[in-house]
Amino acid sequence: AAGVIQSPRHLIKEKRETATLKCYPIPRHDTVYWYQQGPGQDPQFLISFYEKMQSDKGSIPDRFSAQQFSDYHSELNMSSLELGDSALYFCASSLGLGDKTGKMNTEAFFGQGTRLTVV
Amino acid sequence: AQKVTQAQTEISVVEKEDVTLDCVYETRDTTYYLFWYKQPPSGELVFLIRRNSFDEQNEISGRYSWNFQKSTSSFNFTITASQVVDSAVYFCALREETSGSRLTFGEGTQLTVNP
Numbered sequence: 001a002a003g004v005i006q007s008p009r010h011l012i013k014e015k016r017e018t019a020t021l022k023c024y025p026i027p028r029h030d031t032v033y034w035y036q037q038g039p040g041q042d043p044q045f046l047i048s049f050y051e052k053m054q055s056d057k058g059s060i061p062d063r064f065s066a067q068q069f070s071d072y073h074s075e076l077n078m079s080s081l082e083l084g085d086s087a088l089y090f091c092a093s094s095l096g097l098g099d100k101t102g103k104m105n106t107e108a109f110f111g112q113g114t115r116l117t118v119v
Numbered sequence: 120a121q122k123v124t125q126a127q128t129e130i131s132v133v134e135k136e137d138v139t140l141d142c143v144y145e146t147r148d149t150t151y152y153l154f155w156y157k158q159p160p161s162g163e164l165v166f167l168i169r170r171n172s173f174d175e176q177n178e179i180s181g182r183y184s185w186n187f188q189k190s191t192s193s194f195n196f197t198i199t200a201s202q203v204v205d206s207a208v209y210f211c212a213l214r215e216e217t218s219g220s221r222l223t224f225g226e227g228t229q230l231t232v233n234p
Contacts, residue, residue: 031220042210042224043164056219088162094220107154108222110164 002027004111006091012117013081021076021114025093031055032074033108034066035090043090049074081118088113121146123213125225132201133233140196140228142211148172150216153187153194158227159207170194201232 005024031050035043045058049068068074092108122145132138155167178185182199212222
């Protein structure tokens with residue numbers, strides 16, 4: 001079965017550079033989430049989109065932005081990169097959970113992650 | 120505010136032993152969802168199970184079983200007859216109905232199964 005696809009899998013950037021991470025959700029999934037997992041830490045929620053609209057926002061720095069496109073893929077744009085941005089970035093997708101009143105109790109499936117290293 | 124606690128940072132067992140990973144959660148919602156994810160050394164997050172707050176039935180899937188007890192706010196995960204391939208970090212996670220669709224993860228338990 002098709003899974004969540006993230007690209008690139010690995011990325012090395014220098015401080016103050018920009019990076020763009022891409023996520024292709026499972027077909028028919030309308031909700032996309034972004035999580036950041038620092039070394040030895042648990043994943044932290046950044047932001048989510050439902051039907052191309054931002055649906056929830058977590059601890060995402062102002063230097064980061066994201067959007068979901070008409071084909072439901074999503075991109076996380078990161079600017080003025082800092083050493084502390086080095087982490088594993090996960091995208092996840094689900095069906096029908098995007099709005100805050102969503103009653104569908106489906107699970108989110110995660111991609112393999114993009115490992116970002118800022119040097 | 121929602122919170123998930125996995126008190127066991129690391130567990131080491133010998134193959135074929137049974138092992139239980141503890142998860143305790145805090146929430147004010149009456150409707151919520153609990154999850155377990157596995158993160159092997161390769162790094163991906165693999166969904167294992169979802170439990171709804173209104174369904175306290177325990178579940179067994181092969182060597183995996185889950186014990187959900189609302190009275191103690193716990194959702195423990197047991198691996199029976201552990202195998203080396205079970206070595207991974209296991210995360211328990213919570214989603215509250217009133218907090219949108221975000222997952223709040225516990226800090227994870229590193230399970231090492233030795234041959």
